Amino acid sequence: MKSFVSRICEQIEEHHGSPPNYVEVQALIQRFVKNNPEADPESIDWVSYYDPRLEYSEILQRLREAYPQYRWEEGEAGERYDEERYFQELYDYLLTQARDLPEDLRLRLVRELAEELGLPAVEAKRIEERIVERPPERPRKEVVVDLMMLAKYPWLPEGKQFVSAFSFEEVDERVYQRACERVLEAAEKGMVSAKLEDPLTEVLSYPTAVAIASYVTDRWLINRLALAEGRRAEKLLMVDDPEVLEFAAGKVLKTIQYIGDEYDPLRGYGDYKLRFDEYLKITTSVGLEREPRWKLANRVVYRGYVALTLAEVARIVRAYVQIAIRNVASSAAQSRGRLPARIRDAAEGIRPRLGEIVSKLKREITAIPADMPPCMKLIQQRLIAGEDVSHFENFAIAAYLLNTGRSVEDVLTLFSHRSDFNERVARYQVEHIAGLRGSRTRYRPPSCGKMLSLGLCVEAGKHCPRDIRNPLDYRLPKREVSNIEGG
């Protein structure tokens, strides 16, 4: 049963892009098996009917309607499921069964339970301590800052110090070639590759690329290079040793701390913590707070520190790299006249190709229909420009486009601008939103109220009809319609 539930949970996570509530899925499957001992649980399409946005009772209702031939009542006497009992089941499950689960699932359980029951963080921590046995600390690796390390992470203070011994006039032509390649990769794909076979060229080409982008003096290009270099850093950190990530984070984040103290109530919510003011400064500078999970209100905070997992630390470092490049490039752009001739020549050399890339993007952005609501227009522009767009925003724009006559292929073409675009996964998700899979329900975009609460409503709906409730109800104001019709 356990492996069956785990497999279904993995499939649900792949399908919806976020992990399901393990206990909830298990409760549904157990309920089915108990009520229908002769039936095969494989005959139920759990993945399509489970929706993390729905309440347990709503999912159950969907299953009842889809499979009326099976019994779905609780217990032999058909006793009704109620919320209190469900929570009790969760609590019992947590205390008796969690030891057999992998650690990440155990911790997730505690967090979810605390949220559902409204338990304060310290209380939840106490429950966790009763069931979680921490493995002995692993021996820690020593971090050596060598040329390879700097090639991967040239934005480290050690990298800056290293490159200060070279001048733009003296470096090898290969450095310029790689720097131009970095800028073009960023402009075209929103991602810079890591070419580590020639570490010296790789490390020196980083500041050279920033200088070239500064010379071009285009805000879009600077932001694009910052985003792409940030993504490169995050990707490399995620596959490196945790000690390297800790080392790098410690160099660039002033208040990051490893949660070593076993009595720290934040332990269990992440292995690291960052002071809330630094957390806020970084997340708001790159728009991360648009994603619900990064909003401070949704984080576990204790005595001014925000708990972070290892992957979240890598994401924060990525944001740091983005901000650092934007700052350096903007101030270098102001004194572009003083940049060396080789930088100027390299920038002029790639300008025609950059022009083609930008014109293509502009063409796509101006092709966005004028009658789209401002919120959807903005998400679409950001997707085309290759900016970070949250799962929620992806869902909203896909549901909006599909409900206004666009095809699955149209939506996939738009999503192909994402640097992490995976056609198989995206197609599955878009077809699900379109109602071509699973429950055959076509999803509507989120309401204006929901968009507003997530900071996705443009200027609090100033450009929309006053009584609008859903972006699907948006109509262009009459004045603008006649402007368009009149050319």
Ligand code: SF4
């Ligand atoms: S009011 Fe509604 S349609 Fe208009 S921008 Fe806000 S969320 Fe979008």
